[in-house]
Amino acid sequence: MKVDEKIVFSNENLAKNIQKYRKAMGYSQSQLAEKLFVSEQAVSKWECGGSTPDVMKLVSISEVLGVSVETLLFESNINNAERMMIGIDGGGTKTEFVLFNEDGNIFQRIVLGETNPNICGLEQSFKVLERGIKTLMRANRKISTIFAGIAGCGDERYSAKITKFIKKICPACEQVKCTSDVINVIYSAVDKRRAIGVICGTGSSVFSCIDDKISKVGGWGYLLGDACSGYAIGRGALRAVLAVENGIGEPTMMTDLIHQILQSTVTEHIGDIYTRPPNYIASFVPVVFQAFQNNDMVAKQILEEETSTLALHINHIADRNHYDGDVVMSGSVISRTTIVDEFIRKKLRPGLNIVIPKMPQIYGACKKCLLINNAQKNGFEKTFCQEYETYAIEDTKKVKK
Numbered sequence: 001m002k003v004d005e006k007i008v009f010s011n012e013n014l015a016k017n018i019q020k021y022r023k024a025m026g027y028s029q030s031q032l033a034e035k036l037f038v039s040e041q042a043v044s045k046w047e048c049g050g051s052t053p054d055v056m057k058l059v060s061i062s063e064v065l066g067v068s069v070e071t072l073l074f075e076s077n078i079n080n081a082e083r084m085m086i087g088i089d090g091g092g093t094k095t096e097f098v099l100f101n102e103d104g105n106i107f108q109r110i111v112l113g114e115t116n117p118n119i120c121g122l123e124q125s126f127k128v129l130e131r132g133i134k135t136l137m138r139a140n141r142k143i144s145t146i147f148a149g150i151a152g153c154g155d156e157r158y159s160a161k162i163t164k165f166i167k168k169i170c171p172a173c174e175q176v177k178c179t180s181d182v183i184n185v186i187y188s189a190v191d192k193r194r195a196i197g198v199i200c201g202t203g204s205s206v207f208s209c210i211d212d213k214i215s216k217v218g219g220w221g222y223l224l225g226d227a228c229s230g231y232a233i234g235r236g237a238l239r240a241v242l243a244v245e246n247g248i249g250e251p252t253m254m255t256d257l258i259h260q261i262l263q264s265t266v267t268e269h270i271g272d273i274y275t276r277p278p279n280y281i282a283s284f285v286p287v288v289f290q291a292f293q294n295n296d297m298v299a300k301q302i303l304e305e306e307t308s309t310l311a312l313h314i315n316h317i318a319d320r321n322h323y324d325g326d327v328v329m330s331g332s333v334i335s336r337t338t339i340v341d342e343f344i345r346k347k348l349r350p351g352l353n354i355v356i357p358k359m360p361q362i363y364g365a366c367k368k369c370l371l372i373n374n375a376q377k378n379g380f381e382k383t384f385c386q387e388y389e390t391y392a393i394e395d396t397k398k399v400k401k
Contacts, residue, residue, distance in 0.1 A: 015049040017072045021065040021171050022047075035064050067172050071142075083144040085373060086136055087366035088129070089184045090115035090150035092202035093279045096362045097132040102375040104383030108136050109391040116151035116203070117158045118221050119278060125150070125162065130169050137170065145175045147183075147369040149361070151203065154180035154216055175372055180214055181361065182207040185330040187371075188364030189357035195326050196318060196352070198310070200333035202282045204229035206313040208321045215321075217313040222278045227309035230282030230333050236302035237284045238273070241266045252298035257287045282332075289336055303343055311347035324351035330361060359385065 022032050022043075029047070033040045036057065045051040053061060062069045084107070089096045095115045099108040112132050115125040129148070137143065146166055153159040162178040170176070182197035186209055197207045204226040205219030222231040241258050243249025245267050261284070262269045273281070291299035314327060327348065334340060337356065345354055357364070363384060370376050 011049050011052055014052065014073055015047050017067075018043075018061060018065075019047040021067050021072070025065055025168060025171050032064065036060055065171065066169060071172060083142060083373075083375075085145045085366065085369040085375075086133060086143055086147075087362055087369050088132070088146070088148035088150070089181060089360075089362040089365045090125070090129075090148060090153075091181060092116040092119045092151055095128055095132065095150075096360075097136055098362050098366055098388075099136040100366055100369075100384065102370060102373070102377050102380070104377070104380040104385075104387065106384065106387040106391055109388070110135055114279075117162075118152040119202070122158065122161060125158075126165050129162065129166065133166065133170055143170055143173045145369045145373045146170060146173050146177075147365055147372060148176075148178040149181040149184035149365045149368065150178060151181045151199070151201070151205075153178055154182065154205070154207065154214055154219065177368075177372060180205075180207060180216075181365075182209065182214065182216075183368055184361040184364035185357065186328050186364065187367040188330070188359045188361050189328045189355045190326050191367070192326065194323070195328055196314060196323065198314060198327060198329040198334070199331045200228050200230070200310070200329070201331035202230045202279045204232070204310065204331070204333070206310070206317055208317050208323065210321055210323070215317070217317045218310075222281075225309075227313060228306040228333060228339075230285045230331075231278045232306055233288050233302060233333065234281040234284035236306070237288050237299075238266055238281070240298050240302065242270075250298050252291060253294060253296050254287050254291045254299060257290065258284065261287070285333060285336075289338065293338070303339060307339065307343035308347060311344055314352065315349050318349070318352055325353065326355045327352050328355045328357060330357055360388065363388070 029043045030040045033043045046053055058069055058072065062072055084099060084101055087098045087100065092114050095112050097110050098106055100106045110132055112128050114120045115128050117125045148162065148166065150162065153162060159178045163176055166176045166178065167173065182199060182205065185197045185199055186195045193211050195209055197209060199205050203219070203222055205216050207214055207216045218227055220226065222229065226232055237254050237258065240249055240252055241255045244252060244255050245265055259265060288299045288302055292303060329340065334356065340354060340356065366384065370380065
């Protein structure tokens with residue numbers, strides 16, 4: 001943050017900011033005093049403007065409250081500071097963070113590990129989110145809004161805890177919201193407050209979003225059956241090959257394909273398989289599609305069963321909400337358009353129209369940020385898309401190096 005030469009220090013301004021960020025962190029005056037090794041009376045005097053902390057103590061205050069010294073000294077005097085937003089798209093394999101403004105300009109983009117609390121646990125979600133957000137905050141810009149669409153956070157217990165955690169690590173942020181990543185999916189394709197969203201990645205869920213009220217069918221986690229998820233399809237492949245190895249299954253070309261990947265039989269590898277995370281099981285999805293494209297009947301049966309259950313969920317949630325319209329489908333499984341055209345589309349009831357997003361899910365998270373911030377601007381999508389492609393290319397080059 002650059003401070004204009006005309007902006008001068010105001011003791012009243014400092015007093016207000018210390019109080020503002022103390023409250024944002026949820027600290028009482030006595031709790032802040034304890035962390036700073038001063039008396040409660042000292043904190044009280046700072047907040048009423050009766051005294052001013054020295055330079056070293058000011059640095060300590062900024063560290064404890066999680067804001068820069070410049071923010072404490074000058075924030076309310078800076079009227080024209082650029083308002084920045086952070087969009088977050090979190091899943092069971094990776095989490096993407098984008099720092100951007102209302103014109104669609106992207107200032108930083110990073111990709112870290114998974115944040116779905118159902119898969120990695122809430123504490124791991126916190127660690128990834130803290131690392132990502134603090135990395136973006138190093139630009140010393142004022143973050144006005146953060147929207148985090150995270151898999152598993154359709155559960156209000158998780159969304160409330162993550163919202164509280166983000167507010168703690170970014171107390172200056174005016175608006176913070178965390179909910180299911182289905183919002184990212186929907187807003188990446190349509191600009192509507194009424195839609196059905198379907199996510200088929202490592203896990204899967206079917207959601208209705210009616211005037212921002214979210215309900216779902218499925219999404220019970222990999223152990224209890226996520227229809228048409230990467231995990232379910234990959235597990236189907238492994239089970240089919242195990243059946244062949246045991247002499248009770250139908251022949252399938254998936255046997256040779258999986259043996260090549262494992263460099264052994266599934267039976268010999270089963271102990272290791274049980275120690276692997278869900279995304280490892282999901283990594284066998286390409287085997288099923290390769291076999292299906294070569295007219296393998298066992299692979300076709302796996303896809304028929306999984307897509308039939310998924311279609312049942314979509315039709316049910318549409319009927320329950322008396323809904324006709326767009327069904328936005330996204331995720332690593334859905335990106336294989338063969339599964340949509342060959343199986344899903346013809347199993348949905350009349351009145352439902354499948355939409356496959358052309359924009360990445362992180363765009364949907366950023367679009368939701370704009371809506372929360374009432375900052376929609378013409379040309380946002382075009383600018384965002386151009387800059388996102390540039391950042392995607394740069395990230396690829398970094399990986400190759």
